[in-house]
Amino acid sequence: MRSKTRRAALAALCAGALTLTAAACGSDDDSSEDGSGTTITWWHNSNNEPGMGYYEKVAKDFEADNPGVNIEIQAMAHEDMVSKLAAGFQSGDIPDVYMERGGGELADHVEAGMVRDISDAASEEIEKIGGSVAGWQVDGKTYALPFSLGVVGFWYNTELFEQAGITAPPTTLTELGDVVAQLEDAGIDPISVGAGDKWPAAHYWYYTALRECSEEVLTDAVTSLDFSDPCFVKAGEDVETILGWEPFNPGFLTTPAQEGATSASGLLATGKVAMEMQGHWEPGVMQGLTDDGKGLGDKTGWFPFPAVDGGAGDPAAALGGGDAWAVSEEAPDEAVEFVKYLLSDEVQIGFAENSMGLPTNSAASDSVADPALAGLLEVRDAAPYVQLYFDTAFGTSVGGAMNDEIALLFAGEASPEDVVEATQAAADQES
């Protein structure tokens, strides 16, 4: 009995001592610098090297320059981050610095009072970024700083193209059809698409809409949610034309976008298909899906979505979107400083050198190491305008209904008119 109590007392003492030393250590660290001891939580989706390591270094540099600030990083796969953020918004508990994709989603978050207005605090950076920031503005106020803005286009395997005797990437829809036929003749599956996740399939419709509709019609549709212009039906018809070639990988209706070697990105990365239409993140995704971590390596090629004959849209207009750093309403002020630092020339240049995306700070434009990404950047900067992905622009509800119906179009179970009708119906519910 006695020994038992003594042992317990000893344990308590030890525990107490531990806490004391820990506390002592802690206060030592903080007070020796200058006291505040602020922690900033930061979520990002660069969960592969070199991006993950680079961001760790960036955080360390910021901590060194700002004594007392401690940055807690959580790097996760994109899909994981998106669902964790959604859960965070629901419970009202989001990280201090996180990614916003802009459009309707951001507008909802702003309406709920969860995102901080950084128009004044980051006015310099906003001016530097220029027009690209528009997607992250609501009622003239800026809520996030885009750090990477990419455009969607075709990523292709240059080796397989050569094998099929294709000398130049297609520039019109008809030429794309020829390329598909050539690849099929060479026994190569032409295109992979992750229609199981719906949005990769929907990108085809977005792009044909971009080619069929004039900029005015599109800009108007995004704000008024009116899709009565006949160009939207024509967009669906163009998609039907593409589907008519049967260019997609077997099983594309349930193929996921980027999870695993048999996903659409995995098929391209492992040389099973010749091309895939995807966003600027594709090289990074492919690196994560191959054993050697190189993806397609120097066999990576890129060409923009081809022009469509007779379309009212600008053939150079691009579909794209990007990621921006936003600061939560309840975050410490240092978080805003950190976001500004993330957009600085220094960090953006490193970001470009590590091929982590397409920098929005023009100081970094020349530093993009990856030739494919550099080409993409040229297209982006040459584009008369970059249309934000429709599903992002319209918000999850309308965007989801739209993507759903486009997936049905891919399955041959909906007509081009159905796509417009379903989108309009979902939009009417919103207002």
Place this chain on the structure above:
Amino acid sequence: MTHEGATGPVAPTLTAVVTRRDERRVAPRPVGTGWRQRLEIVMFVSPALALMAVFVLWPVISAVRMSFYRWKGFGPMDQWVGLDNYRLVLQDEVFTDAVMHNFTIVVLSILIQLPLGLGLALLLNRRIRGRGLLRTIVFVPYVVAEVIAGVVWFQLLQPQYGVIDTVLTNIGITPPEQGFLGTPELALPTVFVVLTWKYLGLAVLLFLAGLQGVPDELYEAAQLDGASWWQTQRSVAIPLIGPTIRTWAFLSIIGSLQQFDMIWVLTHGGPANRTTTMATYLVEQGTERGNYGIAGAASVLLFVIAFVTAVAYQVVVMRRDTAVQR
């Protein structure tokens, strides 16, 4: 006895005797302790009730509440829309199709898993070599987590590169071009095959347990009367495990109505919404699209449908069992 006056006039002659005999078996209740007993019951039951309230009742109430609002999943819930969400759900073809898929799974489960499970249970109830091993093999899929089983099957069913397609191609059968899960007409049947693989073990286990409870004397008596093995099973064993079969069917119906995990992993409800269930519909509307009001309405409807089915089944089928036990 004190209750004689109460039971006497209601139950005449023979039943009265039975009732009285039953009463005698019950320990006589001391007068004046009713409140104490009630207090005891309250004390013992309240922790469980509190847990129920927090983890069952409260979520149910908030789902019902959500279903009357238009709500994006964050911010204040202040846009009251009345029954509008219910109208939208019931008019949505995707939802009505999902209900159809649920009931297809219910019916197929009973039509296919019941005879299959019963047959296997009868076979495994015989004294054959390796019986333990066979029982384990049949039961293992049920123990594997549904999501893990789903991922494994998803890989096996990969079009072109999956094991199943490779095997089929090698023996000269052309697998469907879009794969088994990607072809709209084949998707639901394929999912059902996987579900059967997964849940057959439970049926077999329950039926085997029921068969163990059938006394050997009955088999011996049947044998003495010259009944064949099949006749013995049909006229003795199967009728005797009737209650077990009806309980299994009940579990199977409820499980089928709530089916989510396997389908979410295998198809996400696709292709072309051919494998949606009520549960995938409400997750799609809720977490994927942020229409929490619509998801709330769908979940209430799922609850009502499952509840009505369960009660109807209890009244029509299970009443026999509970009546027999009394």
